[in-house]
Amino acid sequence: SLESAIRRGGASASSCRRFSSDSGPERKVAILGAAGGIGQPLALLMKLNPLVSTLALYDIAGTPGVAADVSHINTRAEVAGYAGEEQLGKALEGSDVVVIPAGVPRKPGMTRDDLFNINAGIVKSLCTAISKYCPNAVVNMISNPVNSTVPIASEVFKKAGTYDERKLFGVTTLDVVRAKTFYAGKAKVPVAGVNVPVVGGHAGITILPLFSQATPASNDLSDEDIKALTKRTQEGGTEVVEAKAGKGSATLSMAYAGAIFADACLKGLNGVPDVVECSFVQSSITELPFFASKVRLGKNGVEEVLGLGSLSDYEEEGLEKLKPELKASIEKGIKFAREN
Numbered sequence: 001s002l003e004s005a006i007r008r009g010g011a012s013a014s015s016c017r018r019f020s021s022d023s024g025p026e027r028k029v030a031i032l033g034a035a036g037g038i039g040q041p042l043a044l045l046m047k048l049n050p051l052v053s054t055l056a057l058y059d060i061a062g063t064p065g066v067a068a069d070v071s072h073i074n075t076r077a078e079v080a081g082y083a084g085e086e087q088l089g090k091a092l093e094g095s096d097v098v099v100i101p102a103g104v105p106r107k108p109g110m111t112r113d114d115l116f117n118i119n120a121g122i123v124k125s126l127c128t129a130i131s132k133y134c135p136n137a138v139v140n141m142i143s144n145p146v147n148s149t150v151p152i153a154s155e156v157f158k159k160a161g162t163y164d165e166r167k168l169f170g171v172t173t174l175d176v177v178r179a180k181t182f183y184a185g186k187a188k189v190p191v192a193g194v195n196v197p198v199v200g201g202h203a204g205i206t207i208l209p210l211f212s213q214a215t216p217a218s219n220d221l222s223d224e225d226i227k228a229l230t231k232r233t234q235e236g237g238t239e240v241v242e243a244k245a246g247k248g249s250a251t252l253s254m255a256y257a258g259a260i261f262a263d264a265c266l267k268g269l270n271g272v273p274d275v276v277e278c279s280f281v282q283s284s285i286t287e288l289p290f291f292a293s294k295v296r297l298g299k300n301g302v303e304e305v306l307g308l309g310s311l312s313d314y315e316e317e318g319l320e321k322l323k324p325e326l327k328a329s330i331e332k333g334i335k336f337a338r339e340n
């Protein structure tokens, strides 16, 4: 139960203060946009993660309250809130992992690319600060459109001379979370044991779930079922945007997904072997410079970008169809960063 999980966290927190090696090395995680719809539940989940020793919560406003609230939870992480640009440096200093859910979310009728004009500038300024205050941190980019914000971040870091392609990640974990849930429901298998890789990017048809590689395999799904599952995964974000009817996009499932991915990064940094997650990273597995696929995480971030494996004809077709859109979104991000 959640209660017992929280109690376990509490127990390990008190023992880790006495035996600090129990929870591994000191690790600082910063969340930028921590007072937002994703930021707040993500702050909660990171406070429950025993791998975190320091949790820095940054936003333009509201973070002192979020930090005070979360800080009363009896787990290992020491929490501090930072509000306003003049406190951004302090929030970032010494960070091992920086998670970025800062920016505006969609409303019904919008595409993720419609967020570009506002979010590109936000991401650019936050990444400029990262290159100054914690140039070695692993960056988890959540702000949309991910297909463009990750290339923007790479250009900002290149300009600053701090780019390490192993440490920049577009968070696509929510696509995997959705694919697992929808597949388990359709295939009628227990969701806890399900795995589905999702490759490509993070918008519409650029999201390509590989149900042919889903485990456990199911013989009961027709081609039509697979098409419907693919479409639902690609439109999962829109499903939530429409249900929220103007009150934003996925926040709770995204916080869960963001916490899973940040935890995987921390495990990699700590030397845990065989940590594999899908993520949108610099890549040479296709002709596109950035691409989401399975990635093995290690002490320096990306240890290996894994290949696509064998695809069904339907997936091959989806792969070719997504490339022009993904390419254009990547180029749009690069152009913005070079010209601004």
Ligand code: NAD
Residues within 6 Å of the ligand: 032, 033, 034, 035, 036, 037, 038, 039, 058, 059, 060, 061, 101, 102, 103, 104, 105, 106, 115, 119, 122, 126, 141, 142, 143, 144, 145, 146, 171, 172, 173, 174, 175, 202, 248, 249, 250, 251, 254
């Ligand atoms: P929100 O509006 O609830 O919260 C965003 C927060 O960012 C706000 O608190 C705001 O003050 C803050 N912010 C704005 N400018 C900032 C700046 N310069 N520095 C620091 N903080 C700043 O939005 P949300 O629902 O939390 O969504 C945030 C972003 O995440 C959106 O762009 C959304 O599209 C994206 N998102 C991505 C995924 C994904 O799978 N990658 C999933 C869901 C949402």
Ligand code: LMR
Residues within 6 Å of the ligand: 105, 106, 112, 144, 174, 236, 237, 238, 240, 241, 249, 250
């Ligand atoms: C999602 O997939 O839920 C996010 O990218 C938010 C959105 O705009 O759909």
